Amino acid sequence: MTALQQEFFLTDSSSFLAAAVSHVYFHLLVTTILLLVVYLFYIRSKCIYLIDFSCYLPPDNLRVPTSHFIEHSERCQVHEREAIDFHTKVAERSGVGNEACAPLSVHQMPPDSSLIRCREEIETVLFTVVEDLLSKHKVNPKSIDIIVSNCSIFCPIPSIPAMIINRFGFRSNVKSANLSGMGCSAGLLAVSLAKDLLRVHSNSLALVLSIEAVTPNGYRGNVKSMLLANALFRMGGVAILLSNKKRDRQTARYKLKHLYRTHMGSNDQSYMSVYQENDKSGHLGVSISRSLLHVAGNALKTNITDLAPAVLPYSEQLLYGWSVIRKKIWTVSTQNEIHLPNFKKAFDHFCIHAGGRAVIDAIEENLGLNKEDGEASRMTLYRFGNTSSSSVWYELCYLESKGRVKKGDRIWQISFGSGFKCNSAVWECISHPDPNVRNAWSDRIHLYPVEIPIIADH
Numbered sequence: 001m002t003a004l005q006q007e008f009f010l011t012d013s014s015s016f017l018a019a020a021v022s023h024v025y026f027h028l029l030v031t032t033i034l035l036l037v038v039y040l041f042y043i044r045s046k047c048i049y050l051i052d053f054s055c056y057l058p059p060d061n062l063r064v065p066t067s068h069f070i071e072h073s074e075r076c077q078v079h080e081r082e083a084i085d086f087h088t089k090v091a092e093r094s095g096v097g098n099e100a101c102a103p104l105s106v107h108q109m110p111p112d113s114s115l116i117r118c119r120e121e122i123e124t125v126l127f128t129v130v131e132d133l134l135s136k137h138k139v140n141p142k143s144i145d146i147i148v149s150n151c152s153i154f155c156p157i158p159s160i161p162a163m164i165i166n167r168f169g170f171r172s173n174v175k176s177a178n179l180s181g182m183g184c185s186a187g188l189l190a191v192s193l194a195k196d197l198l199r200v201h202s203n204s205l206a207l208v209l210s211i212e213a214v215t216p217n218g219y220r221g222n223v224k225s226m227l228l229a230n231a232l233f234r235m236g237g238v239a240i241l242l243s244n245k246k247r248d249r250q251t252a253r254y255k256l257k258h259l260y261r262t263h264m265g266s267n268d269q270s271y272m273s274v275y276q277e278n279d280k281s282g283h284l285g286v287s288i289s290r291s292l293l294h295v296a297g298n299a300l301k302t303n304i305t306d307l308a309p310a311v312l313p314y315s316e317q318l319l320y321g322w323s324v325i326r327k328k329i330w331t332v333s334t335q336n337e338i339h340l341p342n343f344k345k346a347f348d349h350f351c352i353h354a355g356g357r358a359v360i361d362a363i364e365e366n367l368g369l370n371k372e373d374g375e376a377s378r379m380t381l382y383r384f385g386n387t388s389s390s391s392v393w394y395e396l397c398y399l400e401s402k403g404r405v406k407k408g409d410r411i412w413q414i415s416f417g418s419g420f421k422c423n424s425a426v427w428e429c430i431s432h433p434d435p436n437v438r439n440a441w442s443d444r445i446h447l448y449p450v451e452i453p454i455i456a457d458h
Contacts, residue, residue, distance in 0.1 A: 046244070048195050049252035050427065053240040054133040055390065055397050055440035056125045058101035062235065065098035066091045069231070076110045083222040090231040095357030095378065095452060099444075100234040100385035105215045118154050118215045119163075121235070126160070126209055127167055129239035133207075134168070137241065137251075141168040145204035148194045150179040150186035150389055152418070154213035164209065175201070183274060183417025184353055186210065187389030188425050191240065192259050198244040205245070211237035212388030219285030226285035232356055234385025238393040253433060257410070258310050258426040262303040265419045270295045274418035286418075293362045299422035300366060300414070307424050311346040311410075340368045347426070348409040350374065351395040353416050354381035357452075363414065379448050384440075389415065392425075394440060401445040403435035 064072075069091055073084050103124070105117035126149075134141060147170065149160040158166075161176035177193060179186050187210035194206040214235050219226045243252065264270035273289040289295070309317065320341050343350075350373045352363045360381065364374045371378075376395035380387075384394055392413040399405050406429065413425040441448075 046199060047246075047249070048198055048256040049243045049245075049248050049430075050254040050256065051241040051243055051248055051252050052133060052137060053238055053393055053397075054129040054136070055394050056129050056235075056237045057440040057443075058235050060099075062101035062104065062107070063099055064102045064106075064234070066096075072107075072109065078110065078220045079227075080222045083224070083227060086224050086227055087231060090228060093357065094231050095360070095381045096232060096234065096385045097382035097450075097452070099383050103215050103235050106218065111215075111218055113216050113218060115156070118213055119156060121213055121215045122151070122154065122156075122160060122211065123163060123167075125211055125235065125237035126164060126239065129237060130164060130168065130207070130209070133239045133241055139205070139241070142171050143205055144170055144174060144207050145201060146194060146197050146206035147174060147176045147209070148179070148190045148197075148206065149177075149209040149211070150182060150190040151211050151213055152181050152183055152186060152388070153217050154215075155180040160209065160211075164207075181418070182389075183419060183421065184212075184355060184386070184388045184391070185415040185417025185419075185421040185423045187238070187392060188259065188413060188415045188423040189261065189421075190389075191242070191256075191425060192261060192423070194242050195256060195259060198242060201244075203245055204243070206242040208240040208242060209237070210240070210389040210393070212390075217286070219283060221279040221281055221283030221285060223279045223285070223287070225287045225289065226279060226283075228288045229286050232386040234387060236384050236387030236390050236394065238390040240393070249430065251431075253429065253431045254411070254427040255430050256425065257428050258307065258424070260303055260306045260310075260424045262299055262306070262422045263419055264295065264299050264302065264421070267420075270299065270420040273420050293358060295420050296359065296416050296422070297362060297366055299416065299420055300363065303422040303424055307426075308341060311426060312341055312343070313345055316341045316345055343367055343369075343412070344373075346410065347412040349376070349396075349399050349405065349411045351392040351399075351411060351413040352377040353414060354378075354384075354391040354395065355386055355416060357381065359416070375449050378452060379450070382450065382452055383444075383448070389417070391415075396427075397439050398441050398445070398448070400433045400437075401435055401439060401441040402448075403433075405429050405433050407432050 070088050073079055073087050103121040105112045147161045151160055159178045161178055179190055182189055190208045190210055194208050198204055198206055214233055219230055269291055273292050273295040276286045278284050352360055352374060354377050360374050360377045376398045379398055380391055380394040392415055409429045411427045415423045
């Protein structure tokens, strides 16, 4: 081979190799771009959007002022004097105000807890909020693909979803489910179930209904731990419309970012902290243990262990991790306390389950929050009472009515319930909520917040 041929061969080989390498790089680039597009499409298609929600506003004639509650207890002659005095003490310190309502059956003397009255309460609340939600967004009932409801105490036949399907004429192939016995945390559990179903069924709408029936929940005995529910629980409910349709992002108000569930049922103290049973006289009721706040605190800590890495900035995670290491190394030092993460760096608003004044106080303290952070929870408890699983939605409704929720804000909903469970849902606001839109708070939002008197124990 001559020198000229060798030079031509080397030049041609170099050109061939360069072209081959360029070809490989081109294919790698195209493949990477395609994978990225597919990944982004997958992530986008798996987004769960909250289009809207509607909370039930009871009429004023169903209000149960504390004075009426006590008088009703006395006139019904169901409880002993000691039990009535305990009722009075709890009612005055509960944080529940005079505007909280109870269904018509509870106003009767004696209260009527029959099956027909239970159905009437469920129908009154849920028919109202579903009608409001669907009509507001011009949603045809037949376009609903999934319906999930939750109600702990009342579990009728046919089911609660069947009531809605019958009333509004849903399709015959609508997927329905009902959660019972799950306590005050069931609202976020219902959202979790709807989320999982939406992950499987693309291009679908889900209707979530959260309610607790007050009618069958009244306790007629004299055991103090079982009398607490009578003074705390009131009438309420919510309908929530979720979607995984990409086009609904334009009209949706929130996007679900995270949902974490914690169940402490393997621990006996947690399991027994909220327990339905018959007392010695045979009266059925729900016993609320003295250890409830301790149990709730432990459940919250466990839940935060899962939630925190997903939401807290790295600076807060490093401070927390270093404080744990330092605590283990220098156990005798009083200055080596575990760092309490600043959750305000992760969230703009907090919706703490309005289970009672003591519950809200304890969670505020555990999370290092101030009174303003818990305002929505306190005002919801004051005006509507403990509405169980729907309380966190009344709180979000309060924040919207006050004009505090802005596009880009993150909201942390925290719920607690029997079992014992703690659930967290994180929503990102993706729209500009209009505080003037009619909702459960519209008529009196200008009167809130109110100063709630604290009555000291004697």
